[in-house]
Amino acid sequence: MTAYLLRRTGQAIVVVIGVMVLTFALIHLAPGSAARATLGTKATAERIAVFNAANGLNRPLAAQFATFVKQAAEGNFGTSYSLHEPVSTLIAQRLPRDAVLLGLSTLLALLVALPMGVYQAVRRGRAGDHMLTVLSFVLYSMPDFFFGLLLVALFSVQLHLLPSQAPQAQSVGGVLADPKALVLPVVTLALVSLASFSRYMRSSAIGVLAQDHVLVARAKGLPEHLVLRRHVLRNALLPVITVLGLAAPAIVTGAVIAESVFNYPGMGLLFYQAATSKDYPILLASTLVVGVATVLGSLLADIAYTLLDPRIRYDRG
């Protein structure tokens, strides 16, 4: 198993390098230049030349890429064109805050979605299943920002129960110290993932419930709740884990919306602003962060899968 995990990690590193090359190429081949975007359309040729020279944009692409990789390895992503701060500082401020928000909301979504999917599978075709199916589709089709606004309107504007803004503290500790303010953003993001997670879990659990070993468990005299907990849940989780690993980018895009609705400056907003102002250093760095998050997500999913499924644990020596 160790050999398999090492091999899998090696693969992940190769993919990350691929992501870097690709984003670097895409950004530099895109029309419009950073200089014009930063200095405005009226900038003179000299000012553009000065800007390019100062930022190394007049060097050959390969050289620029080499510098980028070398600096990235040192944790140095250059200075933002528009915000005039080191990119690494910007990311260091925002990434942990996002990790808190996304981690909590994904956890919440899973805690609800897994039992919900199993429940629906057990009651398949009956009223409870139909109601939850409709609910999932409503959640799934509703735009996330609308959803956030709806919750704000209800819980903070109408009922004055919860603040409409996410915690404004800079540090993770500070964010966590204000749990009340976290509720709405976390719930908003969780509801978005809940719909798809519970659908996956439902169909996977339906498949497991039809398997012979579940009937065997019942024939042993196990009460239904133990049948579900011991013999259905873990088996049904396996295919869902893979999906989860691939859901990382979707979760990150969800974050952009939640960040703007709840005024919670994180990676999403940073990326969005950088994209509109062609702030190359930030774009490169944050693409890299999302790329690494995705690769890490599927790597973690594979590791979890390996731990949960003995067939793989023993085979992949």
Next chain:
Amino acid sequence: MPPLLDVRNLTTHIRTGRGTVRAVQDVSFTLEAGETLGLVGESGCGKSMTGLSLLGLLPPGGTLVEGSSVRLDGRELVGLPDRELRTVRGNDIAMVFQDPMTSLDPTKTIGHQVAEPVLLHRGVSRAAARERAVEVLGLVGLPQPRRRLSDYPHQLSGGQRQRALIAMALANEPRVLIADEPTTALDVTIQAQILALLADLRARLGMAMILITHDMGVTAGNTDRVNVMYAGRIAESTGTDRLFSRMRHPYTQRLLASVPRLTQDPALLLPTIPGLPPDLADPPTGCRFADRCPYATARCRAEEPQLDGTAEHRFACWHPVDGPAPAEIGGKVADAVAGAATGGGEGAAATTGLAEGPAAAGTVVRPRAPEPAAAAAPLLEARGLVREYPLRGSWLPGRDRRVVHAVSDVSFTLARGETFGLVGESGCGKTTLGRLLVGLDRPDAGAVTLEGTDIGTLRGGELRRRRRDLQMVFQDPFSSLDPRMRVSAVLREPLRIQGIGTAREQRARVAELMAEVGLPERGLDLFPHEFSGGQRQRVGLARALALTPKVIVADEPVSALDVSVRAQVLNLMKRLQAAHGLSYVVISHDLAVVRHLADRIGVMYLGRLVEVGTAAEVHRRPAHPYTAGLLAAVPVPDPAQERAKRGAGIGGELPDPAAPPSGCRFRTRCPLAQERCAREEPALRSFGPGHTAACHFPLVAPAADSPSDVAAGRP
């Protein structure tokens, strides 16, 4: 004293999208301690549902209808609250299911799963439950039970898993064991071991057993009494001996007649039961068997016969028969050949309304297998075929290069119009060999020649043309097909790929093919899933015939089919061969099927061909101990014969094909093995014309050693 288990008027209905399925109707029987009751019948006749109903384990939508009663030791189980019923399940009544591959939770250890019912019902400590698990795993003959506790199901072979499942069911010493097709998914050799184990345990623990099976041979040797079920009802119920010798119900008679036997005259067609069982969502009024019964009258269609007769022999029929049908009832192969040309069919099938089974009349004589002189120029020849698959991960540095020896040095010939049967346990390399023969896979060494041309050297157009002559038929031809393709497209595909004929000619050929395999032209517009298993196999044969091949390699062509449908397909294969002078290579784990179809038989063990000979010779005078063991393990539908050989057969399991034993590969399981067998690999020797076997200590004297091999003793 009340009987141990007393079932009365058991009726199970299942509400589904297409209406209420009457899965079990009015089933009554009793069972005493120490007794084994067989439940037999074709697929879908309600055998499993009867077993599950006893435990109250109904599928969603299932209910036991008012009036159903199941008494265990006088205690009524129907209507018990679920909590009380659960104390019966896995404790007083336990169940073993058909497929050991899917019946264990893949994510839990064997120890956990076997200890689970003990922990649940006996209220003992975890450690005590584990000890009990070790004990029962030992009882069912799993080697090194303590070490197996921490194994996961995928680390066990099929036979070992079935042992673990039986251990699980026996952990609490139940009084009734319901075994639902416990050996259907296993090889004959392992089947014999498991059945012997069940009989032994039943005797030792004084359990009662309900043995659910569709195999009349298994029924013959392992039951005291039998309930024959048809379409959810009991058709006949009596003692096992009486059922096989003096059955009264026409269904029992025909079911038994359609079983291919080792002793069957291959020149005769198998008697078949035309059509399919009725749809249980809409059962016919009157006798449910009427549509397929040769004795049906107007009364049968109007009035349903009740289960009646004496206490020891009950049957539900207005016009009971008296004993078995004569063997010639199916007719001669030769007579059936011209029948196809005139078309027509007997009976109507239920699911799609298509006719099953060709009519028989006419006198075209089958071109027999050629004389030994003609065999000098074989149609197809395999010479020294070797195929080895590297094990996963073995390319990594620091690991041994391990390979699975799937096919090792196999040679044989196939003459024009001949059928060569290949038998052996699963995993012995039969399918790999079949794929090599038709060029779907390439050998690592050796060659396959068709009419003298090495098909391995062919390329491009020449290869494509030669491929026409070699076709393959699979166990289920549609599992590898696009479910959205109509049958007409399926049959035209090979013609189109080979660029044969205009569109109109192709359509005409497709229609011809359908008639050839006994399907109406109407079937062309249907999709694969709209066919029954037997009809699908007919389409599979039609597809193989499309390019008028010379050789058809059929891999387990009837394994997925019910007894009566199996007989229909076997007859069809014989008729097609006679009509087109086809040569077959038939691969099957079922010796009776191979015996029925084949002129010559090759026995494979762990990649090697250990014995080859004419079907009659191999059957009558097997030289190799493995062949003899396989033959002994085949259950025959004759109670006296079956009981006589209880415990015979081959012990142990197929060794790891990546590390075959030294010397003779069979030596780890051979009762005759001696020291020389481990040292020296036996070469093939002659045991008479066309009969070779590879064994140092054969059961009959080799031809060279004994001038009169007829005198050699039989095992």
